[in-house]
Amino acid sequence: MTAERRVAVTGMGVVSPLGHDVETFWQNLLAGRSGVSFITEFPTEKLRSDIAASIRDFDPLTVMGAKEAEINGRVTHFGLGAAISAMREAGLDFPRDPETVPTTDDPRLPVRPDRIGCLLSTGQGGVDIFEQQILKSAERGPRAVSPYFITGVMLNAVSALVSMRYGLMGPSFNIASACTTATHSIAMSALLIKAGEADVMVAGGAEAATRLNTVAGFGNARALARAVDGDPTNASRPFDRQRNGFVMGEGAGALILEEEEHAKKRGAKILGYVAGFGLTSDGEHVTRPHPEGLGLALAMERALGRAGIGPADIGYINPHATSTPQGDVCEVAAMKRVLGARLREIPISATKSLLGHLLGAAGAVETIATLCTLRDQRAHPSINLDNPDPAFDLDFVREARAITARYALKCSAGFGGHNCALVLERA
Amino acid sequence: MSGKQDLLALFKETATQVDKKTFDNVTRESVITELGIDSLAMMQIVGEMETRLDVMIPDEDLVEIITVGDLCTKVEARL
Numbered sequence: 042m043t044a045e046r047r048v049a050v051t052g053m054g055v056v057s058p059l060g061h062d063v064e065t066f067w068q069n070l071l072a073g074r075s076g077v078s079f080i081t082e083f084p085t086e087k088l089r090s091d092i093a094a095s096i097r098d099f100d101p102l103t104v105m106g107a108k109e110a111e112i113n114g115r116v117t118h119f120g121l122g123a124a125i126s127a128m129r130e131a132g133l134d135f136p137r138d139p140e141t142v143p144t145t146d147d148p149r150l151p152v153r154p155d156r157i158g159c160l161l162s163t164g165q166g167g168v169d170i171f172e173q174q175i176l177k178s179a180e181r182g183p184r185a186v187s188p189y190f191i192t193g194v195m196l197n198a199v200s201a202l203v204s205m206r207y208g209l210m211g212p213s214f215n216i217a218s219a220c221t222t223a224t225h226s227i228a229m230s231a232l233l234i235k236a237g238e239a240d241v242m243v244a245g246g247a248e249a250a251t252r253l254n255t256v257a258g259f260g261n262a263r264a265l266a267r268a269v270d271g272d273p274t275n276a277s278r279p280f281d282r283q284r285n286g287f288v289m290g291e292g293a294g295a296l297i298l299e300e301e302e303h304a305k306k307r308g309a310k311i312l313g314y315v316a317g318f319g320l321t322s323d324g325e326h327v328t329r330p331h332p333e334g335l336g337l338a339l340a341m342e343r344a345l346g347r348a349g350i351g352p353a354d355i356g357y358i359n360p361h362a363t364s365t366p367q368g369d370v371c372e373v374a375a376m377k378r379v380l381g382a383r384l385r386e387i388p389i390s391a392t393k394s395l396l397g398h399l400l401g402a403a404g405a406v407e408t409i410a411t412l413c414t415l416r417d418q419r420a421h422p423s424i425n426l427d428n429p430d431p432a433f434d435l436d437f438v439r440e441a442r443a444i445t446a447r448y449a450l451k452c453s454a455g456f457g458g459h460n461c462a463l464v465l466e467r468a
Numbered sequence: 469m470s471g472k473q474d475l476l477a478l479f480k481e482t483a484t485q486v487d488k489k490t491f492d493n494v495t496r497e498s499v500i501t502e503l504g505i506d507s508l509a510m511m512q513i514v515g516e517m518e519t520r521l522d523v524m525i526p527d528e529d530l531v532e533i534i535t536v537g538d539l540c541t542k543v544e545a546r547l
Contacts, residue, residue, distance in 0.1 A: 089527075261515050262508060263527055285527060328508060 114167025319343025334375025356446020
């Protein structure tokens with residue numbers, strides 16, 4: 042009988058509105074700094090929301106050549122950037138060597154190429170390339186459409202580029218489940234490792250969808266928040282009585298998931314563990330979660346079950362908490378259903394209050410924040426909680442504080458009713 | 469009262485166009501959710517009416533809308 046394979050985390054990387062390396066990102070979260078500002082990239086007078094969490098200082102030429110940067114969408118710039126940082130931290134940022142045979146062990150390589158794959162997913166893909174090429178076709182006819190159109194917009198472009206960069210021959214593809222994209226990618230990467238399909242996976246999410254028409258689309262569904270008193274940083278208000286929608290954001294988060302023995306054998310530093318995961322659906326409505334949070338509750342139960350722990354063992358929760366009137370209610374209902382009386386004792390901080398909603402990347406950057414929380418035994422604040430909704434009688438972290446937690450719960454829920462919960466464990 | 473009748477007619481026309489169903493028997497007292505119009509379809513109908521009448525209905529106004537009459541009253545207030 043084969044022993045259960047444990048999934049460790051050996052690297053993390055981010056490209057985000059709060060920094061392009063994990064330490065800067067984490068310190069900004071602890072300091073309660075917001076990454077939200079007024080949109081400057083396109084005119085916003087006719088939009089229902091004029092704010093977003095945007096990245097303005099990331100140069101794609103630091104991770105790819107000029108041509109590559111042009112034919113691939115902004116989402117791939119972020120994704121590759123985060124992946125390279127994570128691989129570097131894990132000691133896996135090895136150059137491709139044409140001499141190596143990828144399917145046999147080679148002492149010169151930290152990992153056999155056919156044992157490492159990539160699930161660095163995006164929910165919307167290269168929307169900038171899509172818009173650009175549609176306009177080109179409208180102006181100059183279909184002959185002007187780029188031969189790189191399809192490879193530029195396909196959602197799997199991010200995973201493809203990462204696997205091409207490192208010559209990865211393990212499983213690589215894309216999972217798209219809207220706001221749950223990255224969390225699902227982490228869970229499925231863990232499952233692939235446990236199933237023996239890979240020993241290492243580059244897992245996480247990327248998104249760069251803050252375009253005029255995407256903001257218009259979300260805005261016309263009345264899902265977006267506006268600045269309060271002219272201050273963009275107070276628009277994202279999870280759990281607050283005045284919450285009225287989410288703030289769009291862009292960026293990427295990558296984690297190197299690695300089978301524990303494989304990591305120990307090569308002397309890799311273990312940063313934490315993915316101890317459990319649960320994947321469920323609501324089967325209810327395309328944007329509204331199940332009113333009692335049944336689907337998300339089931340995902341949490343399954344995650345706890347896989348981790349072999351109970352509510353008493355959870356020391357911190359990083360919820361999905363998008364700041365929508367309905368979403369926050371359903372999530373709390375789900376947490377109460379699973380954690381019962383224990384819930385009120387668990388510190389909770391909503392990363393989206395600071396970072397906005399990174400859509401397909403949210404689950405990854407928030408999991409990274411959760412792992413930093415476990416590593417440092419310190420929780421970042423949930424800001425804009427001036428008047429917590431009285432229905433939520435919970436321990437919200439209002440100022441960064443020390444916590445005692447061996448296990449943490451990370452939850453995500455996406456348009457379409459897709460839920461995923463992770464149990465993360467400190468190293 | 470013809471202004472109000474016009475708005476009711478506009479609602480029926482827009483709803484028919486958006487939801488691909490007929491709404492002939494709709495009155496101002498009709499409860500919107502009972503007409504099988506969900507939240508996203510509602511946004512679509514409101515958006516269409518806003519464009520046609522060149523008005524903006526803010527998010528806060530939409531929270532209290534239960535009947536078709538409530539919607540017509542909110543739209544009227546912005547004309």
